[in-house]
Amino acid sequence: MSDEDTSSNTFYRTIKTFVLRAGRMTPTQQKDYTELSGRWCIPYMGTVLNYTEIFSNTNPVVMEIGFGMGKATAIIAENNPDINYLGVEVHRPGIGRLLGEIRRKNLQNLFIIEHDALEVLEQMIPDNSVAGYHIFFPDPWPKKKHHKRRLIQRPHTDLLVKKLAPGGYLYMVTDWEPYADFALEQLDKTPLLHNKYEGFAPRQTWRPETRFEEKGKNALRTIHELYFLKNIAGGDTHD
DSSP: OOHHHHHHHHHHHHSOSOOOOOOOOOHHHHHHHHHHHHHHBOOOOSSOOOHHHHHSSOOOEEEEEOOTTOHHHHHHHHHOTTSEEEEEEOOHHHHHHHHHHHHHHTOSSEEEEESOHHHHHHHHSOTTOEEEEEEESOOOOOSGGGGGGOSSSTTHHHHHHHHEEEEEEEEEEESOHHHHHHHHHHHHTSTTEEESSSSSBOOOTTSOOOHHHHHHHHTTOOOEEEEEEEOSSSOOOOO
């Protein structure tokens, strides 16, 4: 790796893709967080996870980055008991709410990591191990001066692909058209990825509608979906 590459990676690690907003937890969210986080939240650490120890099986692992209030996360996990899910989020009210859903639905295939997703990927996720990413309505950072904070851009996407298993998928949904166009361009340029569709993907019917999606539709914004796969074998298909 060149000095220039090292400098670039350090730059993107120090610029956060999120802002910790002071969201007030409801009494129920606080209660669920207090009672359940010790069971279902994995502490951030500088060591690589052993999925089999966590989930007590060898099922594929899908990571959701930024699950918000966790409505779709819980429904997807409930509908797919043979897939393991890791939800990564920094906003505690949403974590509290999802913990409550885990208990209510008696989910055994969903754990949470309360930390910066990029640091989790770098430190805790084995290479070539993630079956898929769900990135639903990430912060679009609409102002040009904030574009550097967007999650879906290189070299972030290179890190995502490094952890993605061959044949694994990256599934992103956004209601912000400029971000959709930008993300499509960035993913197209990411080595070892290829678009499953021509341009944007059709709606994946198994994905539940989220609160953010409903708000976007009410604002008459178009929902854009991107679905990319990691090459199973062979080299880089990009220049």
